Amino acid sequence: MTAAELNALTVHDALARLDNGDCTSVDLVDALAAEIQTRDGDLGAFVSVDVDTARAEAEAADRARAAGKGGRLCGIPIAVKDVLNVRGQPCTCASRILDGYVAPYDATAIARLRAEGAVFLGRTNMDEFAMGGSTENSALHVTRNPRNRAYVPGGSSGGSAAAVAGGLALCALGTDTGGSIRQPAAFCGCVGLKPSYGRVSRYGLTAFASSLDQIGPMTRTVRDAALLQEILSGVDPLDATSVAAPVPPYAAQLTTDLRGVTLGVPAEYGVEGLDAGVDKAVREAIARCRALGARVVEVSLPHTAYAIATYYIVATAEASANLARFDGVRYGKRCADAQDPLDLYKRTRAAGFGPEVKRRIILGTYVLSSGYHHAYYLKAQKVRTLIRRDFEQAFAVCDALLTPCTPTPAFRIGEKTQDPLQMYLGDIFTVTANLAGIAGLSVPCGATPEGLPIGLQILGPAMKEENVLRVGHANETARGEGWIG
């Protein structure tokens, strides 16, 4: 097989090829490494690639496969967002403040993939500490949208989305706190699953907002996402918020029709600023679901208008504490010639964090500070309860919800960097899933006339990943375009 053919494979295809002996894991690693070497200078999806280690892991996987002992992902190269700890690798979170840090342990998600034979190819770019929606907040470099180099890939998991959609990785891990898997998947035209809160262990995921963060797969097909999710799901004694719910065989349960499925369309999704192309593509998707046998009902999520406000209070409050540990004492980069610990902290953090991270730390510190705690933080926690209830009521009458993933397709690099509030407002469709702890999937559902991908968001009840995967797979299959390499 040619390198181009190898790089265009889905995970399931690659597994079949490996099984047949059409290629080896080393072939896959070599082909991707060569492609990264050639094209990533321009695309900027990766922040680091360790070909030697990946090759060694691939050789081990090939031996295991030959011995009939390979796991479910034996020999599959995977790209990992730079926010996850992989033993022996740097984990910079695209921040200067973690310069020099080498992870001494595997995140649980990594350990689970490793146990199934996955090969860790490289680390992908992101908005610094996962704060942003364009990957422009990376302290390292810009990542471009593989569909159009002038556009952002979305974020914060922009590097993972660009790598998967751009032919530099068969699959990747992302993390999603307010849409950071789904939005870049929509912008780049790949599949992104944000699992329910507690579905995947967060141990080893550098926390942005602990009550919202989840790790999830970014893939070329829904079936691939289902396979990865089967492996990632499950309770972990190292993460007290992980949930011991049974893990269904997601991939095996996929169907091409939607008979017996009730889908809800929220009345509130027609927001101001919704792009006409996005609206059209999503309406087509709704019609397609109907044609596949689904019953479509209108539902109401009345507190959606408060979601972004709630999200930015809760997320930044938690982030302000989570990022306090970056102080130049135990790891990472420290400022020179500090006079005392206070000076060390203030200058290390001033030099180590970029502007968006500083903005959010200040906002989060403010909403928790004495005199403001009740008006902002506590109130937002109560509104969060109302948002959760909205979804409980909606899911009482439907199996999944359909919405656009984003109000607009990808925007141009540099277009929104000076206006953080405008950037935040783009999260309107995605943040609610994190606040409510439910499952959310983004699948490609079309493109604008300029060729920018559009994502359909499918939301499902907590611990019902199978619902969103089924709807996503049926849509993907019915569209019939398959994955476009």
Added chain:
Amino acid sequence: MNYRISIGLEVHVQLQTRSKMFCGCAVAFGAAPNTHVCPVCLGYPGAMPAMNREAVVLTVRTGLMIGSTISTYSKFDRKSYFYPDMPKNYQITQYDRPLCENGTVVADGGDGAKTVRIRRIHLEEDVAKNTHFAQASGVDFNRAGVPLMEIVTQPDMTSPEDAFHFLLALKQILQYADVSGCNLEEGNIRCDVNCSVRPEGQEELGTKTELKNLNTFKGVLHALKYESERQMEVLRTGGRVAQETRRWDADAGETYSMRSKEDAHDYRYFPEPDLMPVVLTEGEVDAWRAALPEMPGDRRTRLVRDHGIPEYDAGVLVADKALADYFEAAAKLAQNAKAVSNWMMTEMLRLLGETERDIRTVPITPAALASLVKLVDARTLNSNTAKEIFAELFATGGDPDAMVKQRGLAQVSDRGAIGALVDAAMAENPGPVADFRGGKVAAAKFLVGQVMKKSKGKADPQLVAKLLEEKLAGGGM
């Protein structure tokens, strides 16, 4: 003018668990620096806390011992402040829903019992230990994350001595509950102290200062004596006490203001998202209550009742749980509690005091003491020899039975042998024999001494006296 003192304490107690509060690192004192650390207790990126159930159990047990209300719903919060000993720059603690609320500790000082009300007991994680060099400070994170229970009192203590006696009483309870090693040298118990003074007759409390860095009970006593005097002097000279945090400098015997804590009071508490709440049912709590260890007062009563030892002795023994444990172990083996108690009250306490040893680590085992008591009861040893053996056992340990056998220390109680010695002594001392027979009863004592001397101390003194009496009365020779 006279002044009234009000003192409240926040006592931090390290719990006796095998592993840390939120990770599996071993709790170990005195290990090489930064060898009992992991991503969790170092605050590495991505690490998450996992709650040690035993720490929750020990905290609840403490609450039950002092009559606290145990919360059926309790949660953990983040308390934010930056300090080099704090790995995450927030501490996981309990803000508004502690595990235990209310309760009382009775402190028995010289001037009568005093009841100190407890406000709350919560669970948190200990911080790292700083060492200071000339140009820098060094941090050892081995201690970071050790389970720490904070016991907060009401300001019910009215003298430094009150605070001292409260701490002794609390330590006794903690030892009985078996929740902490209570080893002050290892920093198992540390205190922050609030102190205020006000003119007599004034109802509301004066402005308080907080004293930090108190690692010994004597330190608390001395610091409070200094600080209450200092505050009274400020008021006497027309000044105002500043609300501030002060540090006790034990070497200088002074407290001084800590500037570094000035802006640290906006802690931005919020619920710890990485930990789930602790919900206890009444059934669970009742079961734990039923399994509580005996309280010191109950044990004292029981020792008097079951072992027939004096009230006073029982009080001394139960004051230190380990001492009482030792006593009970030895008494059971010896079948003579009074004798064991006598040894404990006299030789044992004297030698413990002189050598500054801990009863838990002395070489003389309860079994050895029991054997010694039995040897005396069987008249195999006389009391002087027994004391010598005790001292030796205390210093180096050993088996009294073997020692007696090896060294031929058994006291002679053979009538024939002792009779021969008595005869010899009478023959050698005709004067005293005549004196006795002439009515000087005291002369018999001299003769007993002579016989003992001949036996090299091994003769049974009672048998000697008896035989001597018989022979003197019999008028032989």
Added chain:
Amino acid sequence: MNAESAPANRIDVRYVANLARLALTEEEVATFQGQLGQIVDYVQAIDRLDVTGIEPTSHAHLQQNVFRSDVARPSLDQASVLRNAPASRDGLLLVPKIVE
């Protein structure tokens, strides 16, 4: 940010940044003052909602009593801890001298 709409809310950026241990330049203070003012104006939208009697949500799901048993496990080796540390001496992690 839109220069024409001055934010109604003023965060004391300097004070809050100090709490968060961030040294800011004058320029940053000015920029953040404007941007965060706007953001706070926006998030104040939640003020319009009546949340009387509503319980706060701190976790997305309701688990409780998630414990670990008291078992000691191996720690990191000291060398790896020291390799990650910016400065160390004799096994201790070094910081500028703490003055209390």
